[in-house]
Amino acid sequence: MSIPMIAIVGRPNVGKSSLYNRLVGRRVAVVSDIAGTTRDRLVQEAQWEGRHFLLVDTGGVEPEPQSPMAREVQAQVALAMEAADAIIFLGDVQDGVTPVDMEIADRLRRTEKPVVLAVNKADSDVIGMGAVDFYSLGVGDPIAISAYHNRGIGDLMSEVLRRLPPGEETKQGATEDGEMALAILGRTNVGKSSLLNAILGEQRAIVSEVPGTTRDAIDTPATYEGQRITLIDTAGIRRRGHVEPGIEQYSVLRSMMALARADVALLVLDATELGAAQDQHIAGEIADAYKGVVVVVNKWDVASSLGLDQADAQAHVRDKLKFLPYAPIRFASALTGANVKEVMDAALMVYEERHRWVDPDRLRSVVWDAMAAHQPPAKSGRLLRVDKVVQEGVAPIVIAFYVNDPDLIHFSYQRYLQNSLRDGLGFRWSHLKLMFNRRERR
Helix, strand or coil: CCCCEEEEECCCCCCHHHHHHHHHCCCCCCCCCCCCCCCCCEEEEEEECCEEEEEEECCCCCCCCCCHHHHHHHHHHHHHHHHCCEEEEEEECCCCCCHHHHHHHHHHHHHCCCEEEEEECCCCHHHHHHHHHHHHHCCCCCEECECCCCECHHHHHHHHHHHCCCCCCCCCCECCCCCEEEEEEECCCCCHHHHHHHHHCCCCCCCCCCCCCCCCCEEEEEEECCEEEEEEECCCCCCCCCCCCCHHHHHHHHHHHHHHCCCEEEEEEEHHHCCCHHHHHHHHHHHHCCCEEEEEEECHHHHHHHCCCHHHHHHHHHHHCCCCCCCCEEECECCCCECHHHHHHHHHHHHHHHCCCCCHHHHHHHHHHHHHHCCCCCECCECCCEEEEEEEECCCCEEEEEECCHHHCCHHHHHHHHHHHHHHHCCCCCCCEEEEEECCCC
16 A cells, blocks of 8 residues: 555644644745645655654645636636645634635635545634534544634644554555565656666657556556566656646655655656756755665767767756765666666665665764764854764665754754765765754663
């Protein structure tokens, strides 16, 4: 069973993005008092009480959108509702039940999806008493919450998780024990399906010069060098704001879902159009998800006719994808099959490194040496002190620091520590996830 998806819907400015950030655990969605700030669906992997899921933030529901942009937002909301396994319907206790809320409730009833009604901005018990008015919507018991003050969130999520379909979800690429989930991602018409066929050695996916032929994520089991693999071919991803309404929007959503359950991604670039802005956008999505990645420069069979040099092309790709310094780059041709084996070898190399545990003593030694060589800068006269550092997970590699105050760590020093750990521990091909937790007081 694939990882379940939860969508947050509601009219504009009821606090959907605030709730989204609260559940994801960091500020991802833009929060503003201006209605309509969220225009694109945001999709992030999150977890609650050990259950992993995809969380989707949406733009505010408007019954009669007037502008083309507003109509596009409403199409995205509808698609998110269609794809979701459960829906959080968010209202605003300060505004009470509005006609738009009633219309949204009618739409949700027609979806026949599990719906949990949350009433936001209940910053106190007294204010929260106003949530009883939302019984009139007829979509279940309202749960008073405050996303900003973290009130009632536990009760809300307990009810949401209870509504999700039973079973173990696929997470972090763990389709089964020891099986690698390998997603093929890239812009439209860069040769993703051709690469899948070249890897499999047969014509499995539809190949066409018409952009957007692949409309869904397609799973194909395979074995390479004794390693069981699930290959995930996906639809091409276009830049936000350039996605056509309807089926193509749904394809992009499915591609993001494929990335969420992948362990390693093959980021396919077109040798004839290196360094496109959309390549950087997709690379950023992969980095933000802490997935393993191999950059594949496809169509290299035409390199000589275009006067392309591999060293120059590699330098150009590195410059455009500065935030993926750890990603191996391979030059291949899905059309001729050239260097496809090297692509798969690189994917296997990244996968194995992402599942490696390090010796605890070695980890501490590398951290203390790095901090001795370069002390963290003071903030308001206070210094960061690290009490303990441990590896807490793999795929991705999670290194947890227990410190006196997590707010004292600067992003530049985080980057320094990550580079020091990568060099000192031999994590050449991995994006390390550093967590800074407040130490327990004795």
